[in-house]
Amino acid sequence: MTAFTGTARLTRLALRRDRVQLPIWILSGVALLAATVSSTNQRYPSDADRIEVLRTAVDSPTLLMFRAAPTGSSTGTMAMFQILAFLAVVAGLMSTLAVVRHTRQNEETGRAEMLGATVVGRHAILTAALIVTVIANAVLSVLLGFTLVGNGEPASGSFAAAAAVGATGIAFAAIAAIAAQITQTSRAANGIAAAAIGAAYVVRGAGDALGEVQANGYTMVSAWPSWLSPIGWATEVRPFAGDRWLVLALPLALFAAGTGIAFALTVRRDSGVGMIPARPGPTRAAPRLLGPLGLAWRLQRGTLYGWAVTITLTGLTVGSLGNSLTGDNALPEGAANTINSLSGGDDGNLIDSLNTAMMGFMGMMAAGYAVQALLRLRSEEAGGPAEAVLATATGRSRWLGAHLTIAVAGALALLLLAGVSMGLVYGLSGDDLGGELAKLTGAALVQLPPALILAGFAVAAFGLLPRLTIGLAWAALAVSLILGQLGELFELPQVVRDLSPFSHVPALPAGELTVTPLVALAAIALTLGAVGMALFRRRDLAL
Structure with a gap:
């Protein structure tokens, strides 16, 4: 028997386990690319239209942070400017979650110990996980390439983008x-991997924002920080603008080196134990840990x-944009219309429209936290700690309610931070610090009801379909993001965009405050949470 014995069978097992999750990730990425290309063709049909927008983008560090450095004015390069970095994030999340899961x-959960008791080599489990992940990325790349080719883009640029x-x-x-070898829990491993993706996106954004504008006034060469980021490497391939295939050697080298390190670590630790062992706690617990609310806070605080x-x-x-979109730096009409379409505002103030559009994304971030916090319920149930807690005098409603309280309070705190941070920086750039703080903080807080709907949906899924809770909750968040925040850009029908709770939020600060939709959204969130709690009280614990 070798260290890789049993890899083929474990690969088939992993593919069977992921027969639903991986296709959803792959098809979501393909659909997002197809929608972006279609939207680009409709919104910017001529080269002049695209150049107008790109001239604005190169003067806006914030837009470059969220998009990428523009490399040309063709339909393909315009689509890559809008979506390539985000697709790299999607591929990264799909890959990291799959590796940690297997x-x-x-x-x-003890499955590795059972497998290790059979004829399975030391490296077989990790090898099977990596093989499945490589297969998933290969399928994603092929489908992305054919999607671009099917939309009339050159084959070389299409498959360069897909390969990136x-x-x-x-x-x-x-x-x-590597994270799976270092940590002792899947939650920590996923956290490290997600932090790496987030850091790579920020570093890439900094490189693009600091890049050099070319003589034509609408293309850029990214600064050196982009070369420190795997996501930056994807954009540096420059699909449809040179197709620099050699850049792909960098992520492949990182994969080879990282895989070698991970294999080396597997032989230096015991199964079930990470390289960094769990630290023993104090001999006596703090008084606040005697109740479910204190325990929930202890478990959730790192995430928050x-x-x-x-x-x-x-x-x-x-907020640092300040007054940069006024006067000599005013945006062209096409770019302004794009920002206004994202915000849904009607007051004609471009800065308010930009702040409104960004508040929608802040709301999605608060919802992401709430969903992640509530998914701790499922991991506690499947891993066993919930059974030990519920065997005490703690009732199910108190246990679930404690986690729900932390999730709601955390979402509220995050939105307050968003409003205050934006208002503080923007207010200091003008003459009305107090007014801007109040206006932007209020605009952030109206995002709370739709965020709570997604939290309530997670609780309802936990009560009704516990084994599908994680997939359903994240899918609902992704659908809300695409339909609510990007639906206008993709020109989706209004009836489709209305499926996202964020589509019903007053467009503050660009629009007028209306209380009725907020009350309705809060009522729906409360109903979903109550239904989920009632269902959880009436079902058995599920592994």
């Missing part, structure tokens, strides 16, 4: 493989801190 999570996305995905798979840093930095970045 490695660290298997050890955490797939290569980024497997590069992050190697990072997740991470989201708080992210949303604060985002708010400071957006």
Whole structure:
């Protein structure tokens, strides 16, 4: 028997386990690309239209942070400017979640120990996870390439873009493989991998924002920080603008090096234990841990801190635009219309429209935190701690209610941070600090009801379909993002965009405050949460 014995069978097992999750990830990425290309063709039919928008983009560091450095004015390069970095994030998340699911999570749940008792080599489980991830990224790349070719784009640029996305995905798979060896829980491993993706996106954004504008006035060469990021490597391939295939050697080298490190670590630790062992706690628990609310806070605080840093930095970045979109730096009409379409505002103030559009994304971030916090319920139930807690005098409603309270309070705190950080920086650039703080904080808080609907949906899924909770909750968040925040750009019918709770929020500060939709959204969120709690009280615990 060798260290890789049993890899083929474990690969088939992993593919069977992921027969639903991976196709959803892949088809979502393909659909997003198809919608982006279609929207680009409709919104910017001529080269002049695209150049007008790109001339604005190169003067807006915030737009470059969220998009990428523009490399040309063709339909293909315009689509890559809008979506390539985001597709790299999608591939990274798909890959890291898959690797952790088939490695660290298997050890955490005891499946790895059962497999290890059979004729299975030391490296077989990790190898099977990486093989499945590479296959998924290969399929994603092929479908992305054919999607671009089917929309009339050159084959070379199409498959260069597709390969860049797939290569980024497997590069992050190697990072997740290392994280799975270092940590002792799948939650921590996923956290490290997600932090790596977020850091790569920010570093890439900094490189693009600091890039050099070319003589034509609408294309850029990214600064050196982009070369420090796997997502930056994807954009540096420059699909449809040179197709630099050699750049793909960088993510492939990272994959090879990361895989080698992960294999080396597997032989230096025991199964079920990470390289960094869990620290023993104090001999006596703090009084606050005697109740379910204190325990929930102890379990959730790290997640909240991470989201708080992210949303604060985002708010400071957006707020730093200040008055840069007025006077000599005013946006052309086409770009202004794009921002106004994202915001849904009607007051004609471009800065308010930009702030409104960004508040929608802040709301999605708060919803992301709430969903992640509530999914702790499922991991506690499947992993066993919930059974031990519920065997005490703690009732099911108190236990679930404690986690729900932390999730709601955390979402509220994150939105307050978003409003205050944006209002503080923008207000300091003008003459009305107090007014801008109040206006932008209020605009942030109206995003709370739709965020709570997604939280309520997660609770309802946990009560009704516990084994599908994780997939359903994240799918609902993704659908809300695409339909609510990007539906206008993709020119989706209004009836489709209305499926997202964020489509019903008053467009503050660009629009008028209306209380009725907020009350209705809050009522729906409360109903979903109550239904989920009632269902949980009436079902058995599910592994």
